[in-house]
Amino acid sequence: MPTVLVTGANRGLGLEFTRQYLAEGYAVIAVCREPSSAQALQSAARGSKGALTVVAADVTDGASVRRAAADVTDGVDILINCAGVIGGRGQHLGSIDYEDWRQVLNVNLLGPARVCEAFLEHVARSSRRITVTITSGMGSLADNTSGGSIPYRTSKAAVNMLMRSAAIDLKSRGITCVVVNPGWVKTDMGGPNATLSPEESVSAMRRLIERLGPGDSGRFYNHDGREYPW
Numbered sequence: 001m002p003t004v005l006v007t008g009a010n011r012g013l014g015l016e017f018t019r020q021y022l023a024e025g026y027a028v029i030a031v032c033r034e035p036s037s038a039q040a041l042q043s044a045a046r047g048s049k050g051a052l053t054v055v056a057a058d059v060t061d062g063a064s065v066r067r068a069a070a071d072v073t074d075g076v077d078i079l080i081n082c083a084g085v086i087g088g089r090g091q092h093l094g095s096i097d098y099e100d101w102r103q104v105l106n107v108n109l110l111g112p113a114r115v116c117e118a119f120l121e122h123v124a125r126s127s128r129r130i131t132v133t134i135t136s137g138m139g140s141l142a143d144n145t146s147g148g149s150i151p152y153r154t155s156k157a158a159v160n161m162l163m164r165s166a167a168i169d170l171k172s173r174g175i176t177c178v179v180v181n182p183g184w185v186k187t188d189m190g191g192p193n194a195t196l197s198p199e200e201s202v203s204a205m206r207r208l209i210e211r212l213g214p215g216d217s218g219r220f221y222n223h224d225g226r227e228y229p230w
Contacts, residue, residue: 008083059111167218
């Protein structure tokens with residue numbers, strides 16, 4: 001039974017990844033800050049073919065992430081960095097909230113770095129050795145034609161570079177690292193006017209993940225499998 005680790009697993013895309021992988025019979029390690037209040041996660045496990053383990057960790061706290069990694073003994077075939085925040089909206093040059101920017105970077109950039117480092121050996125000893133970080137089209141330099149949203153855009157552009165470097169650093173260990181744009185999804189972050197449901201976005205991303213291999217490492221993909229401009 002392959003093992004998938006998902007951060008931010010108690011809501012949004014992370015919760016949907018957890019639901020779908022459990023339904024397919026995977027062992028899912030669901031990482032969230034407060035397992036005791038993650039009732040949706042427990043509901044996702046009922047009647048599924050898979051096995052759910054809920055692990056407490058705050059991706060902004062390195063010690064917390066390392067403790068979580070120490071509690072996990074299995075290899076991790078697929079690691080999905082899904083925890084993320086959008087921060088305050090409408091921040092253009094001249095109206096930046098710097099404390100908010102620090103928090104967005106801490107979650108969206110440093111969080112995936114902490115998780116990848118802490119679980120590196122778990123991924124390395126698995127069969128698939130896949131690391132996926134959920135990014136955004138708003139982190140694409142080529143696709144930025146509207147400006148604004150500076151904290152969120154910069155955090156996603158930075159995590160793209162992080163994972164591009166990780167792909168090079170980890171090539172010798174056979175670990176595949178990619179970033180994926182999930183599309184505009186109807187979550188708390190995406191809002192009700194988004195064009196994709198969580199089910200549609202995650203189903204498409206799972207199809208992409210299923211075919212990933214070493215030749216894909218270091219690439220930026222759209223949820224539908226097309227490469228996305230950096």
